[in-house]
Amino acid sequence: MQKFTVSFLGRDCPGVVSTVSGLLSAAGCNIFAATQSLLLGEFAGIFMVSVDDALTQEALQGELQQGLAKAGMDLSLIVRPTHEEEWGKSKRCEPFVVSADGTDGEGQIAKISRVFTRHGVNVESLRAFLGEGGANHALFVFEIMVPDSVDLGRLRRELVCEGQSLGLRVSVQHRDIFEAVHRIGSF
Amino acid sequence: MLSDREVTNTLNMLRNEHLDVRTVTLGVSLFDCVSHDLELFIANIQAKIARYAQQLVPVCNEIGAKYGIPVVNKRISVSPIAVVAAPFGPEGMVRVCKALDEAAREARVDFLGGYSALVEKGFANGDRALIESLPDALSQTERICSSINVASSRAGINMDAVALMGRQILGAAQASADQGGIACAKLVVFANIPQDVPFMAGAYLGVGEPDVVINVGVSGPGVVRKAIDRLLERGTNDQGKPLSLLDMAEVIKRTAYKVTRVGEIIGSEVAQRLGLPFGVADLSLAPTPAVGDSVGEIFQSLGLSSIGCPGSTAVLAMLNDAVKKGGSFASSSVGGLSGAFIPVSEDSSIEEAARSGRLSLEKLEAMTSVCSVGLDMIAIPGDTPASSIAGIIADEMAIGMINHKTTAVRVIPVPGKHAGEEVSFGGLLGKATIMNIPKGDASKFIGLGGRIPAPINSLKN
Numbered sequence: 001m002q003k004f005t006v007s008f009l010g011r012d013c014p015g016v017v018s019t020v021s022g023l024l025s026a027a028g029c030n031i032f033a034a035t036q037s038l039l040l041g042e043f044a045g046i047f048m049v050s051v052d053d054a055l056t057q058e059a060l061q062g063e064l065q066q067g068l069a070k071a072g073m074d075l076s077l078i079v080r081p082t083h084e085e086e087w088g089k090s091k092r093c094e095p096f097v098v099s100a101d102g103t104d105g106e107g108q109i110a111k112i113s114r115v116f117t118r119h120g121v122n123v124e125s126l127r128a129f130l131g132e133g134g135a136n137h138a139l140f141v142f143e144i145m146v147p148d149s150v151d152l153g154r155l156r157r158e159l160v161c162e163g164q165s166l167g168l169r170v171s172v173q174h175r176d177i178f179e180a181v182h183r184i185g186s187f
Numbered sequence: 188m189l190s191d192r193e194v195t196n197t198l199n200m201l202r203n204e205h206l207d208v209r210t211v212t213l214g215v216s217l218f219d220c221v222s223h224d225l226e227l228f229i230a231n232i233q234a235k236i237a238r239y240a241q242q243l244v245p246v247c248n249e250i251g252a253k254y255g256i257p258v259v260n261k262r263i264s265v266s267p268i269a270v271v272a273a274p275f276g277p278e279g280m281v282r283v284c285k286a287l288d289e290a291a292r293e294a295r296v297d298f299l300g301g302y303s304a305l306v307e308k309g310f311a312n313g314d315r316a317l318i319e320s321l322p323d324a325l326s327q328t329e330r331i332c333s334s335i336n337v338a339s340s341r342a343g344i345n346m347d348a349v350a351l352m353g354r355q356i357l358g359a360a361q362a363s364a365d366q367g368g369i370a371c372a373k374l375v376v377f378a379n380i381p382q383d384v385p386f387m388a389g390a391y392l393g394v395g396e397p398d399v400v401i402n403v404g405v406s407g408p409g410v411v412r413k414a415i416d417r418l419l420e421r422g423t424n425d426q427g428k429p430l431s432l433l434d435m436a437e438v439i440k441r442t443a444y445k446v447t448r449v450g451e452i453i454g455s456e457v458a459q460r461l462g463l464p465f466g467v468a469d470l471s472l473a474p475t476p477a478v479g480d481s482v483g484e485i486f487q488s489l490g491l492s493s494i495g496c497p498g499s500t501a502v503l504a505m506l507n508d509a510v511k512k513g514g515s516f517a518s519s520s521v522g523g524l525s526g527a528f529i530p531v532s533e534d535s536s537i538e539e540a541a542r543s544g545r546l547s548l549e550k551l552e553a554m555t556s557v558c559s560v561g562l563d564m565i566a567i568p569g570d571t572p573a574s575s576i577a578g579i580i581a582d583e584m585a586i587g588m589i590n591h592k593t594t595a596v597r598v599i600p601v602p603g604k605h606a607g608e609e610v611s612f613g614g615l616l617g618k619a620t621i622m623n624i625p626k627g628d629a630s631k632f633i634g635l636g637g638r639i640p641a642p643i644n645s646l647k648n
Contacts, residue, residue, distance in 0.1 A: 097189065099198055125188050129195075141194050156252070171198060173255030175189070180448040181200075182193045 001050045003082035004029075004060060010075035012043035020045060020075070023067040027060055028052055043075070048082055057081065087122055093145040095124075095175035098159060102168035104130060104138035112140065112170075115162050119155050121146050138168075143175065201255060205409035205480040206446065208453050209473055210260040211247050212300075212385035214392035214400040214466065215239055217266040225279050228272065229286040236263060236287075239399050239463070240294035246460045250453055258453065261296045264390035264402070269304035273313030277320040284324035284331050291330040298373075300390030302333040305380070307342040308638070318348075321355045325370035326362035332388035338378035338584035340591045343641040349584065350633045352376050353577030357600055360569065364602035367610045371599040372564065376580050378587030378594045383467045384523040389560075389595060400466040401458035404523065405450030406473040407442070409480045411510075414442040415488040435489060436509045443470055443513025451518045467522025470514035471559060472506070474534035476617035482506075482527055483536025494529075494537055495546030503527060504557035524593060526559025532612060532619035533564050541565075542609075542620040548579075549625065556586045561594040566610050566619040569602040576600065578629030581639075589642055 006029070008020050017036065024031060029049035036045040051060065061079040068075055100112055109128070116123055125143040133139060146152065156172045163170035200206040220231035244261050251258040265271075265287070272283050284302055291299035302324065304314040317324075318335060325333060335352055338344040356376075360368030375388045382393020385402035392400070415438055418424075424434040450468040458465035474482045486494040489502050507526040514521045529551065531537050540546035548565065555561040561583045567576075580596045587594030601610045604621050611618035 097194065099194060101198075127191065129191055139195065141189070141191070143188065152253070169202075171201070171255050173197075174253050176452060177254040177256065177449065178189050178193050178197050180452045181197055181445045 002053055003048065003050050004057060005080050005082045006047045006049060006060075006064065007078045008043070008045045008075045010043055010073065012038055012041055016043050016073065016075070017045070019068075019071045019073055020047070023064050023071070024049055026067065027063045028055060029060070088145050088147070092148045094148065096144050096146050096172055097175050097178060098142040098144060098170065098172050099139065100142075100163050100168040100170045101133065101137070101139040102163075102166070104136050105166060108138065108166050108168060109140060111162055111166060112142070112159065112168075115155070115158050116142070116144060118158075119146075119150050121150060121155065140168075199413070200410050200445070203479075204407070204413045205475075205477065206256065206407055206449065208251065208256055208258045208403060208450055209406040210262050210385050210387075210404040211243070211258050211454065211457055212262040212264050212390055212402045212404065213240055213243050213463075214264045214383070214396055214402055216392055216396065216398045217268075217271045219398075221271055223274050225275055225282060229283060232265070232283070233286055233290045236265070236290040237293060239461075240290070240296065242461060244295045246457055250456050250460065254449075254453060256449055256453060260298070262385070262387060262390065263291060263294060263296050263299040264385070264392045265299065265301035266392050266394070267303040267305055268301060269311070269313040269317040270394070272317070273311060275313070275316060277316045277323075280317050280320035281324045281327065284320065284328050288328035288331050296330070298330050298332050298387045298390075300332040300334065300387050301392060302331050303335065303391040305336045306345050306348045307336055307339040307378075308345060310348070318351055318355055321374060322358035322362040322370065325359050325373050332373045332375075332390065334375045334377055334380060334389045334391055336377045336380040337580070338588050339641075340379060340588050341641055341645045344378070344581065344584045344588055344639040346581065346633070346639060347636045349376075349580050350574070350577045350636060352580055353573040353575075353633065356576050356598065357571075357573050360600045360602055367604075367612060368569070368599045368601045369612055369616070372597065372612055372616050375595045375597045376584075378584040379592060380595075381523055381593060383469075385467070385469050386471060386473060386524065388597065389524075396466070397464050399463050401454055401461065401463050402466040402469065402523065403450045403454030403457075404469045404471060404473070405446050406471065407446040408472040408474050408482045408485060410446055411439055411442050411472060412479075412481070412485045412488050414438050415485065419488065432505065436505055439506060439509035440513035443510045444517040446470060447514040447517035447521065451520065465520065467520050468514070468518045469523025469525050470510060470517075470521065471524050472510060472527040474528065474530065474537070475615055476533060476535050476538075478535055481534045481536040482529055483534050483540060487536070493540045493543075493545045495540045495550050499550065500554050500557055503529070503554050507558045524559040528560055528563060529554060529558060530564035530597075531622070532566065532617040533615060534617070538617065538619055541622055548622050552582060552586070555583060555594055556590060559593060561587070562596045562598060564616065564619065565598045566601050566604075566621045567598050567624050568605050568621055569600050570605075571600045571624055572630065574628070574630035574633040575624055577633045579624065581633070585639070588639075591644075
């Protein structure tokens with residue numbers, strides 16, 4: 001068996017999930033991991049599938065493309081071989097949440113995330129909330145995994161400094177505090 | 188993945204609503220330091236405190252930074268000194284108090300509590316020595332807090348101790364007259380004192396407590412007030428119906444839950460890092476003089492023109508109860524006082540109500556029958572007779588004894604000042620206008636001494 005990662009991107013409407021999962025099934029794909037998300041009416045879905053060794057990447061791409069056209073779905077499609085290696089699996093990491101808020105400006109996400117890259121910190125989730133705290137207000141929430149080897153104090157200082165130069169207030173907090181405050185844990 | 192509401196709500200609590208861990212208090216038992224030799228005893232207690240407190244401040248700062256929640260105060264509570272230093276006289280007690288002050292300074296904590304005596308049923312030699320030493324001990328030290336338990340629901344009220352404390356409070360005020368009687372701000376008289384309270388000035392480590400333990404005090408009046416304000420702004424409850432007090436109680440309860448969880452997570456981690464057991468999280472709405480960090484402002488949000496006006500006792504009863512319910516759901520280790528504090532000088536809104544005459548001592552006394560502490564941080568005229576102070580203490584102790592709850596008195600008779608004048612204690616202790624005390628003479632009643640017997644409902648065995 002070989003594994004592929006298939007991603008779909010396009011306008012959301014009722015039937016999108018049903019269509020793409022149906023096409024994968026018809027192409028002989030067994031879905032072993034899936035996630036989907038919506039952003040301002042745009043659908044994005046990632047499916048990890050295992051298929052028979054006889055089915056090539058190009059053949060799967062072609063078959064799915066045809067199926068989408070036939071179903072009248074305006075979705076972009078990418079098929080890639082799945083990599084078994086996952087970043088951070090071999091490292092001891094702690095989850096942190098970095099929130100940056102202030103007046104919206106150019107290049108803010110790029111400059112903040114450059115600090116993460118410098119420290120070898122991986123961003124697992126990024127969301128931007130624009131205009132919700134008033135006109136021109138921006139709030140960026142990065143959920144990051146910080147390896148134990150990273151100097152947290154230094155990372156925090158650099159993020160705060162970078163934030164100041166961008167007109168953003170930056171907080172760095174361990175993720176557990178958000179869960180502790182808002183969620184009733186399971187046993 | 189966290190939801191945007193979870194993130195923004197937590198950020199708001201931190202940035203705009205003064206959410207913090209008010210105190211991490213390291214409890215250290217001093218029973219194994221006991222010696223008949225004063226110098227050896229002092230060396231023992233300083234060594235033990237240093238051993239466990241050395242890492243307290245850096246670890247608290249580090250954990251506070253990790254979660255983005257400041258740990259404002261780091262403190263130490265110790266076994267009641269009247270018991271562990273029982274062989275020594277008043278002068279020896281003052282030496283012990285100074286040694287504790289030195290240990291607190293070296294550990295870089297802001298207060299050390301436990302210069303205490305438990306005398307609800309009678310005095311042992313150590314108790315008498317400690318109480319006698321209070322004016323000198325508290326005026327000659329900076330960071331030591333003292334609590335004297337003079338009553339309990341099981342033992343009744345030791346009226347000899349009440350009378351003595353009336354005199355010693357005046358003595359402590361006189362001994363620190365150059366600082367507005369500040370020694371009295373570090374001295375509390377209790378009924379039913381809890382053994383694990385992390386807040387000052389009442390913190391001490393009870394006899395049944397572990398050898399060393401971490402207790403945490405969480406506050407958050409600003410968070411509660413903002414949560415109520417947000418609900419009022421929305422105008423309807425979860426079912427879209429007009430708001431009622433039931434909805435207010437619910438929002439206070441939920442907020443108390445969140446705040447307690449913060450305390451528990453930080454307290455447990457500090458304890459784990461120090462290799463010590465975690466004791467209790469005490470969720471008490473403890474104000475600071477900062478605007479927006481006030482218990483009095485909650486009364487205004489709940490529709491009263493000011494704390495002190497008719498309805499205040501009812502509001503406080505609801506507030507105190509909702510805080511306890513939210514806190515007890517959030518943690519199985521809730522302890523200490525866990526309720527609402529109403530310290531006059533430490534709360535800008537309560538102080539303003541007292542200054543303008545909207546809040547009287549009598550109303551404060553009524554309110555203490557439904558909240559977690561008592562008459563707290565109240566400046567009274569410096570010429571108040573000791574018997575009147577003792578009378579105020581006796582009234583407050585009676586409320587605690589009969590209602591099976593903690594009550595306390597921390598009054599400051601400000602030397603040379605009269606009702607209406609102002610005094611400033613600085614920092615967290617705030618400033619206060621000196622309040623009128625009830626007229627009349629209690630001296631004969633106080634002079635009777637003896638004990639007010641325990642109430643009938645103490646006979647439970």
